[in-house]
Amino acid sequence: MAGTIQTPQPNGDAPSRRGIYFLTHPRSASNLFQTMMSKQPGYQNSGYKLFDAGFATLAQLEQGKVSEMLEEEREKLYEMFRTAFGKLEDELDDCAKNGKQAFIKEHTLFLSAPDKISSSAYPGDNPPLLTVYRRNEPHDANTIYTNPTSVPDSFLLSLQPIFIIRHPILMFPSMLRTQKGWRPDPHPSSPYCRIFLNLRHSRALYDWYLEHGASADIMPRVIDADDIMLNPAAERQLCEQTGLHADNVQYEWDERKIETPRQARFLGTISASRGIKPGLEAKGKSLEEEREKWVQEFGEEDAEDLARFVNDAMEDYKYLHSKRTTGDLVEA
Template identity: 30%
Template sequence: MNGHTTPNRLLLVSVPRTASNLLLKILNIPDQPDTITSDRGGYFFHAAFVSAAKDGRLTQPPRDWTDEAKRNVQSTFQQCFDRLEECCVRAESEQKLIFAKEHSFWFSNPMEFSQVVHGAEHGPYDLSSFRVNVPSRYGPTQTFSSNNKTVFPDEYLRTWRMVFIIRHPALVFPSFFRAMDRISDTELFEPGTLPGTLAANMTLRWTRWLFEWCQEQSGTAPMLLDAYDVIHRPLVVRRFCELAGLDPTKMMFEWERTANGDSDPHCPGYEAARQNGVVEEHMAIWEKSMKIMTSTLDGSEGVMKEKEPGVVDIVEEAKKWRVEFGDRMAGVVEKAVWDAMPDYEYLQAQRFTI
């Protein structure tokens, strides 16, 4: 950054259902000193993801997108970025750490997704379509290296210190489908939105690309936690907390159950909704979806070790999915799990340990 010291920014990159909300609960992010965070770590780009996924857009090649749809998606990405930037500027002015959490696909370029899903024959793919405009203070150039599939140029991404959390796909993807199936029954989801939402999130490719981008930029692997260690190895989380620049004395492994299943004030339903431009009349819908996504955590009084087995047998789990989801959707989940295993095994081998 021209004339500026390196900002103090920490970005937790996750995938839905990877116990990332549990991690933030343990780290006690809202009560961390000298830290600014939007809600439970951000979700700044939730609105951008919703805009990209609505009306089945993620299942359509870009040539089928209307000009209006492209403008709306790009505009939403820019608005989300501008709100994030406002928070960053505030943190810098107060000389505090900004802590943000985002799911890896939510700030990835939808055009990159289309290219992967639909192939070159369904192009052309204008990768600049949804990239955000960053302030000149980040430098005179905006470059995008091969592993940067996001809407941010390399110059901006380098201002963030990224950490990652992963979890076994056979635990993540059925849980995500279960939650999204419930949410899709609400007015939050428009017809045709579910297939693209599943395809974009039931994968670790976006996480791996960003992880490898970090390796290329720094020459070393960024810190990465596996959910199993978060749940079963508190000393790993404590050391992670210290290295991340957070106060380990604020950590907690037990807490009070949220009364009557209501979302607590730090749940992603409140501040994130306001920051992402969710209008007041839609707040009830947003809150309902967040209750679904955080229901287990909200109903807990501490870390639930039984939720994270040491051994996961995909074949045996798939039998349960067929009973619960039916053959067709169980097949979708199982294929996503097997497809993600090489990425998971690659990332899991580089997880942070002590």
């Protein structure tokens, strides 16, 4: 799909070519976007290096606060995050060895270590601080941490961030459905689920990039799931803004076999598709109508909780939505 930039967007020029940090939220159509970008020339695709450490922390939240764990058990959890961050650096080293840029996907929440996630789930909890360092930097007090995650500023500023958002009216119930497939009787108000039923971590990190990114020639970018499905011009403009190649965006692909039932819960839609499926966008949906469907699917109490979480998340969603790449300056 050919496209022509008509007028420059403020801060719209692509930075000098660098790796992409694709910052996601569960059920945000991130697998669709990653599939569409899977054949970008010169990029090495990877992701979820912090995934296992993050979900181990979420499992702990069901048992209680991280500060209340036995010291030995807490240290095991902390070591999982340190090891995962090391694997993230290994991936960047491998990209450099192969002469490629990284295209790394990560849930934004999982950039926070167990101490920060616990404090978010249980306000007032104050576990021992976990600090990680880049292997090529001194392990001392000179390492700068002004960002809201647990990784150093220098790491975040080494990659071009792309945030994906999706309307909570679709994202949150979808998250609950996937949990019901492999967790016993999950509810929106449980510590495990409610930590994901907001967009505050994405907004906080986006705002940090706005404040600190200019020093590294970085402008954070936002793409909405509806635009991925309905607006090729937005995808094209996003490529122009981030150094990706618009002509290599994929709109058709082969079906894939998923190896495990758990993976199938998260990847079933994209793995069974050969392209963008119609009817999965949020456009035209209302909270009142969706809540009635949730009552039938989840029961009255969970439907009420879901509606409350969706309503509470709308301020952050609307804010990030206002910052998204729209494609208005591109002819698709």
